[in-house]
Amino acid sequence: MNQSEHTTDPDYPLSPVPETARKSMWSMSFVLLGFTFFSATMWAGGSVGAAFDFSTTLWILLIGNLLLGTYAAILGYIAARSGLNTALMSRYAFGEIGSKLSDFILGFTQIGWYAWGTATMALLLVKMTGLPEGLTLPLMVVFGFGFCISAFVGYRGLDLLSRFAVPAMLILIAVSLGIATQDAGGLSGLGAIVPSSELSVAAAITLVFGTFVSGGTQATNWTRFAKSGKAAVIATLAAFFIGNGLMTLVGAFGALVYQQADIVDILVAQGLATLGVLMLFLNLWTTQDNTVYNFAVAGCNLLRTERRRTITVIGAAIGTLLAVLGMYEWLIPFLILLGTFIPPVGGVIMANYFVTWRGRYADLGSTTLPAFNVVGLIAYALGSLVAYTSNWIAPVVGVLVAAASYALIALVVSAVKERRATELSNL
Template structure:
């Protein structure tokens, strides 16, 4: 199998220009990724803590920051043709990058276990199925959800073209019915908050819910045909797409005291639509999630057999779902939402400062086993995020980037300017 095998989506090399995609394709794949039920729970907490107008401002600011972060990494992905785990070889070293592979890969397998279990449990409750049947559904869904990821980018794209418009129509219908139920826009504006959240905590909730996904969105923005496509697709996916999920959760909490759109659709009398939403919503994120795992796994093992790693990841995720890991996932994901963003901070500092905006071709570059400046900067960013009373992911990104620049200056490892190779 050659390094440029398109069927495996170039897991260990740059994406060549002839394989690049346009805005519609890239944006649809990213929307399929960010249209995720779990994000709505963050919106549910905002919906009962702020007035409607203030809540909209929090959602807009938090998701704008998230979109800008994704767009920054997306621009690097377009310029280099690489994803975050391959970029990690430059900023962490040939062996040091395996740390980011493990962190990013295991994050995604945790999400996959949660999504697989959630789909089976919710469907089981709705159809009043036995526990054994629910376990059987977990196995079925665990294998089914990876089918489009097994195909590769093209499989994700096809599913997104089906799922995203269908989910968008259902979401708009649900919001319209909810607005009518509460008494119109004036009634929404008059809602009095029942709890309190400060802005810092609220922005942390919005930004932190999907920052781990934004760090790995380079798996698809590296397929962008231009810088404009990469940046706009990132903003569409993470500012608009993730923002809509948070808003839907807030709507449900205000009107129905329930942030989960599936439960809201059931309360609104759309039972079949609710089950369709559940499967489309989770599947369109699950395939992206297991694709992320496969890409990280390929870099960790230095193998181009992405399809094999995809299947292995689906089996591991399914086993974790059967073992009940999804019950312990919330604190686990909060932890990972703190330790993942500094990776993006180091990558951006490495690309824009050390490499002056142009990576050399990966295959032609001899990299050290460990880039200690990158590893130390990541450690500083993670510690700063854990100890921050403010927006922890942002603090982690900023601290990691600034530390990397400082260490690069001290160590004198900044490169000379190099021309971007033709991809």
């Protein structure tokens, strides 16, 4: 793809990332791992751990995270090959104006996570330190704007924070898992714990996959910086299969041993309250900055502006407002929304790239794209509808139906056009 290296923003919100700006696989891995180390992911693991025996829980977490990692890795591969993020890929999949639909959906879900994380930080800090409850709202404002600082800087800011935070969190998690295993009486003790709630296997896998599928769909914001498709795939799998898998495993351990899913509550139960506060802060900051960064990238495409830093601050303001309004209480319906309407976006992008563009996009600057890609929009609608009504693993169903629908409709439309062209040439 021909690409211009001239841009007003070194994070290239509206253009392909040039070869000269590509990052190492280690750099991307740290950023993506910091992104996937998130409290809500542990909550999902805890819900699974409370409903199944230990061995079944491990299989569910393995399958759910493998599906999530594969989904994110395919999008990561496309991003590395094209240098484009999800918002820009959506222009090919849904059209110049049609892509604004995915911009809104992706941006809204990311800022929803930002609001939830901001509220969580303030509420738990007050609870764990005994601060006056009247400080909760002011703390939401402080954290709401404070968390966006590294995102305001850009990829470099995210990278620097993650290089410090990720190793620290891994050490804390390893210590906590060791204590939990000992408290449970070893692996045999874990295997003897009786589940305390009920959940179907399909619902459990949906929970694991759907909790972070919005992040997986927008991981392209970093994998587009990869030097090769292979590097992008490895970094993405490291984050969304191994990293996210570790977070869900921690939540499952906590639910089994302490009836707590969040790593912070687990550390408090283990008598490590001070480390719990540190873990909470690092855990949320390395995800918060990534989510508001995602919002900014989607916002730049929606508004066709390169003022990424301005959009970042606006996103932080919206997220802070939602936190103050009570986003903390909306988590479960929010997760259902994510698991239903986000995955079909990725399914359409995949099919569009491999079926229509045969693995190589035309140059974005010199290609005239339609205002609406009707095929992509129809495929997205079908994928979302089937996912919403499915009793199976809704996110997986959404991806497969959207991708298959796009491929089938695109092939039929292509065949009809060829036939008409042949008929006209014979006249």
